[in-house]
Amino acid sequence: MKILIIGMGYVGTTTGVVFAHQGHEVTGLDIDESKITSLKKGNLYFHEPGLQEMLFDQLKNGRIQFTSDPRAAVENHDVLFLTVGTPSLENGNADLTFIKKAAEMIGRYKNKEKIVVVKSTVPLGTTDQVEQWIKQSTTDPSSTHVAMNPEFLREGSALYDALHPNRIVIGSQNSKARSTLEQLYRSFTCPLLITSTKAAEMIKYASNAFLATKISFINEVAKLCDQVDVQIKDVAKGMGLDQRIGPDFLQAGLGYGGSCFPKDVKEFTASAKSLGVPLTILEDVEKINKSQPHYFINKMKNTFPTLKGKKVTLLGLSFKPDTDDIRESVAFPIMDLLLKEGAKITVHDPVVNLSTEWLTKGVTQCWDPYVAVKNSDMILIATNWSHYEKLDWAKVHELVTTPHLFDGRNMLNAEKMKLLKFHYQGIGYA
Numbered sequence: 001m002k003i004l005i006i007g008m009g010y011v012g013t014t015t016g017v018v019f020a021h022q023g024h025e026v027t028g029l030d031i032d033e034s035k036i037t038s039l040k041k042g043n044l045y046f047h048e049p050g051l052q053e054m055l056f057d058q059l060k061n062g063r064i065q066f067t068s069d070p071r072a073a074v075e076n077h078d079v080l081f082l083t084v085g086t087p088s089l090e091n092g093n094a095d096l097t098f099i100k101k102a103a104e105m106i107g108r109y110k111n112k113e114k115i116v117v118v119k120s121t122v123p124l125g126t127t128d129q130v131e132q133w134i135k136q137s138t139t140d141p142s143s144t145h146v147a148m149n150p151e152f153l154r155e156g157s158a159l160y161d162a163l164h165p166n167r168i169v170i171g172s173q174n175s176k177a178r179s180t181l182e183q184l185y186r187s188f189t190c191p192l193l194i195t196s197t198k199a200a201e202m203i204k205y206a207s208n209a210f211l212a213t214k215i216s217f218i219n220e221v222a223k224l225c226d227q228v229d230v231q232i233k234d235v236a237k238g239m240g241l242d243q244r245i246g247p248d249f250l251q252a253g254l255g256y257g258g259s260c261f262p263k264d265v266k267e268f269t270a271s272a273k274s275l276g277v278p279l280t281i282l283e284d285v286e287k288i289n290k291s292q293p294h295y296f297i298n299k300m301k302n303t304f305p306t307l308k309g310k311k312v313t314l315l316g317l318s319f320k321p322d323t324d325d326i327r328e329s330v331a332f333p334i335m336d337l338l339l340k341e342g343a344k345i346t347v348h349d350p351v352v353n354l355s356t357e358w359l360t361k362g363v364t365q366c367w368d369p370y371v372a373v374k375n376s377d378m379i380l381i382a383t384n385w386s387h388y389e390k391l392d393w394a395k396v397h398e399l400v401t402t403p404h405l406f407d408g409r410n411m412l413n414a415e416k417m418k419l420l421k422f423h424y425q426g427i428g429y430a
């Protein structure tokens with residue numbers, strides 16, 4: 001199949017490379033010239049394990065190409081995927097500017113029948129609206145067949161998730177769009193669910209909202225564990241062994257970040273409210289999530305009544321391991337709070353480059369974790385990169401001024417750290 005992917009971000013690039021890997025002829029289009037220039041050279045401009053190699057292979061065998069020419073791209077393809085961003089507006093609703101502009105661009109250059117698949121996460125009714133936007137901006141009389149095909153990949157394991165999805169959802173009332181997508185996904189062995197466009201839109205939001213709820217739930221239980229000396233890890237394990245609950249997304253810590261959970265919880269809550277259905281549970285999920293950094297800093301202040309002048313080494317800047325994505329990463333509100341307390345911050349992350357804005361605020365970045373921890377009064381883990389599990393913690397102990405270790409991701413073995421004479425604290429008694 002000849003496929004055009006519009007929006008070469010995390011989702012679009014992964015989707016395009018995977019379709020090419022499966023033998024399709026893919027073109028990636030973006031309005032950001034620098035991304036296209038980089039991708040044309042085979043340079044993945046973001047960090048995603050395994051994707052760079054697959055991109056290079058697909059470029060070499062000619063199954064993927066990149067362009068910033070929308071006219072030629074739209075004219076030469078029949079199947080178009082929309083993977084542009086849908087960030088949050090101030091009021092919590094999704095900003096559909098990119099989706100609208102991309103739809104109008106399709107309309108402008110449309111020269112024949114097109115199948116347009118919305119893969120971006122979009123609020124209820126947007127896919128049908130995309131069809132209208134295309135119609136309103138075209139002079140071409142031939143049909144547009146739309147579908148909603150939500151994406152469920154996670155950053156950091158995007159390639160694996162795209163190759164091995166749990167399910168594929170095709171939302172469309174249009175038989176041509178449906179059958180094209182069924183054909184496209186026929187080699188996948190997972191369940192394929194056919195729904196209306198609106199149901200597909202809602203499945204995506206409800207899934208992300210539910211996962212975020214699991215995280216906030218376990219974070220609340222962890223606070224209770226702190227009060228009664230119960231290990232949250234034992235509680236999560238015991239809960240997760242119930243097949244109806246499952247072990248995933250029960251890792252207590254500093255809360256969820258990233259480009260999706262925060263914005264999708266906000267959008268789902270805001271749009272439901274405007275329909276007269278307040279999703280109060282999600283309002284609490286967000287509140288709990290926002291309180292996590294404060295809760296953790298207060299924990300630190302129980303040990304250090306003042307953080308003024310203390311050297312804090314913060315390990316991890318990305319919103320989760322194996323990505324360089326810092327959108328809504330909890331490391332940043334944590335740094336804000338620490339700066340307000342007068343702490344001196346040194347950060348380490350395996351891949352993220354700290355912006356000059358933070359450097360001018362006085363934060364120091366070190367690429368060597370052993371240099372970062374030198375003479376620190378306390379270490380705070382904000383991202384559970386496996387690098388931190390593998391550190392020589394005995395060596396770290398020798399380098400620090402005082403061996404206080406605040407593990408905001410409960411990622412290290414508390415007993416082992418205590419044996420190494422660290423004053424170790426996580427969230428949920430650990």
Ligand SMILES: NC(=O)C1=CN([C@@H]2O[C@H](COP(=O)(O)OP(=O)(O)OC[C@H]3O[C@@H](n4cnc5c(N)ncnc54)[C@H](O)[C@@H]3O)[C@@H](O)[C@H]2O)C=CC1
Nearest residue numbers: 007008009010011030031032084085086098102120121151
């Ligand atoms: N990042 C993730 O892990 C996941 C994201 N999603 C959803 O997928 C969508 C995209 O997310 P990301 O890939 O993270 O976004 P992103 O911000 O990384 O990429 C979006 C890309 O679209 C481009 N773009 C904007 N307007 C365009 C236009 N008119 N024509 C061509 N390109 C255009 C931008 O320049 C950018 O490169 C969002 O709706 C998100 O909620 C869904 C599942 C996973």
Ligand SMILES: O=C(O)[C@H]1O[C@H](OP(=O)(O)OP(=O)(O)OC[C@H]2O[C@@H](n3ccc(=O)[nH]c3=O)[C@H](O)[C@@H]2O)[C@H](O)[C@@H](O)[C@@H]1O
Nearest residue numbers: 151152153154155215249250251255256257258260319320
């Ligand atoms: O719509 C999206 O963009 C994607 O959002 C999430 O994927 P992602 O944000 O990439 O990463 P997750 O692994 O879900 O982690 C999100 C955040 O939750 C935190 N988290 C995750 C799991 C957990 O048990 N505890 C916890 O605090 C992580 O540290 C991270 O900050 C979903 O898992 C994907 O299915 C979805 O496609």
